[in-house]
Amino acid sequence: MDSAEQLTPKLTGDGSFTFFSTEFGETFHSHHGAHQEAMGKFVYPTLLPEKAKQGQVKILDVCYGLGYNTAAALETIWQINPDCQVQVYALELNPVVPRAAIANAVLQIGSPQVQTYLNTLAHDLELQVPDCQAQLLIGDARQTLQTLQKQQFLADAIFLDPFSPPNCPQLWTVEFFQVLSQCLHPQGHLATYSCAAAVRTGLIEAGFEIAASPPVGRRTTGTIAGLTLTDVLTLTPQEQEHLQTVAAIPYRDPQLIDPASTIRTRRQQEQKKSPLEPTKAWKKRWLQVKAH
Numbered sequence: 001m002d003s004a005e006q007l008t009p010k011l012t013g014d015g016s017f018t019f020f021s022t023e024f025g026e027t028f029h030s031h032h033g034a035h036q037e038a039m040g041k042f043v044y045p046t047l048l049p050e051k052a053k054q055g056q057v058k059i060l061d062v063c064y065g066l067g068y069n070t071a072a073a074l075e076t077i078w079q080i081n082p083d084c085q086v087q088v089y090a091l092e093l094n095p096v097v098p099r100a101a102i103a104n105a106v107l108q109i110g111s112p113q114v115q116t117y118l119n120t121l122a123h124d125l126e127l128q129v130p131d132c133q134a135q136l137l138i139g140d141a142r143q144t145l146q147t148l149q150k151q152q153f154l155a156d157a158i159f160l161d162p163f164s165p166p167n168c169p170q171l172w173t174v175e176f177f178q179v180l181s182q183c184l185h186p187q188g189h190l191a192t193y194s195c196a197a198a199v200r201t202g203l204i205e206a207g208f209e210i211a212a213s214p215p216v217g218r219r220t221t222g223t224i225a226g227l228t229l230t231d232v233l234t235l236t237p238q239e240q241e242h243l244q245t246v247a248a249i250p251y252r253d254p255q256l257i258d259p260a261s262t263i264r265t266r267r268q269q270e271q272k273k274s275p276l277e278p279t280k281a282w283k284k285r286w287l288q289v290k291a292h
Contacts (some may be wrong), residue, residue, distance in 0.1 A: 008252070024283075031122075035161075037193065038068040038069045040189075042069045042073070043069070044160070044186075044213075045189065045224045046157035046189040047189055048073055048077055049076055049106050052077040053080060053081055055084055056084065056087075056252075057156050057157070058157075059155060059157050059159070060091075060155035060169065060184075061073075061088060061159045061161070062091050062158065063161045063163075064090035064091060064097075065097055065101075067098050067122070069159045069161075070118065071084075072110070073159075074086060077112040078114075078131075084133075085131060086133075088131045088132070090121070090136045094124075095136070098121070102118070110273060111252065122136070125138065138172075142170060142176060142253075142256040143256075145180065148183050149179050149182050149183055154185040155184055156185050157191070160192035161192065165199060167258065169260050169263040170251075170259075171265065172194070172251050172253040173204060173252055175204065175252065177203050177205075177206035177252055178206040179256075187228070188248060191224050192222060192223050195221050195239070196247070197245060201248040203225045208225035209227070209228065210223055210228040211233055212236075238286050238289075239288075241278075244276060244277055244282075245278065246274050246278045247279040247282075249271050249276070250267070251264075252266055281286060
């Protein structure tokens with residue numbers, strides 16, 4: 001995906017727009033609603049309305065894309081506390097995407113102020129205004145994240161929003177999660193739309209505690225992670241047993257440099273040798289439970 005012509009706006013269920021990625025073969029957001037997903041999968045699970053009251057919030061947006069998650073976060077924070085100081089680091093592989101979102105007027109969310117801020121961020125890759133400091137770091141998120149780690153940046157909220165694990169496994173590995181854990185404030189929260197067993201076990205192996213976030217526009221839950229979690233939606237018995245199946249073997253990328261194909265093959269080889277229950281057996285068992 002190297003040109004704006006390949007980014008076609010797609011209407012989603014809540015009236016907001018997203019793009020389809022020809023490189024990954026996916027839309028950037030759920031067809032149920034891009035804005036709805038930003039709020040329900042990222043803003044609310046990371047407790048940003050509460051954190052806004054503290055007067056200072058630091059956000060790490062992994063896979064910035066069109067900018068929906070950051071836009072929804074800024075709008076929510078300043079509705080709660082107009083004086084809140086916000087710092088954002090956004091990681092994005094392709095600068096064409098956020099610029100195309102602005103050019104196509106796709107990102108119709110938030111106040112004119114937020115729109116102006118994201119326009120500046122997309123084109124200048126940084127924003128320095130009294131109430132918001134933001135940087136858009138372009139490149140492989142595995143490398144740009146390590147830059148933040150060395151700067152000892154600690155986020156109050158991390159939005160983990162890459163393309164799906166099968167299509168973008170390099171940003172769902174145990175090793176990537178370990179670096180993320182070192183960029184999260186001890187009381188901070190990480191949120192992702194994914195409920196994949198491999199993602200959840202990878203987060204646990206990287207040192208996170210995990211819980212489910214409520215479904216948004218679909219039947220499946222998302223995932224919340226933190227170094228310590230309280231008052232959250234615990235996993236159901238079905239979800240807990242899913243973490244004991246072959247599907248739960250996580251993705252690995254020891255040096256944080258391997259191509260997606262290598263990471264996928266490594267996991268497949270580990271799955272073939274695994275004594276864990278086949279995922280089909282788990283599905284069949286729970287279908288029978290629900291039937292009764």
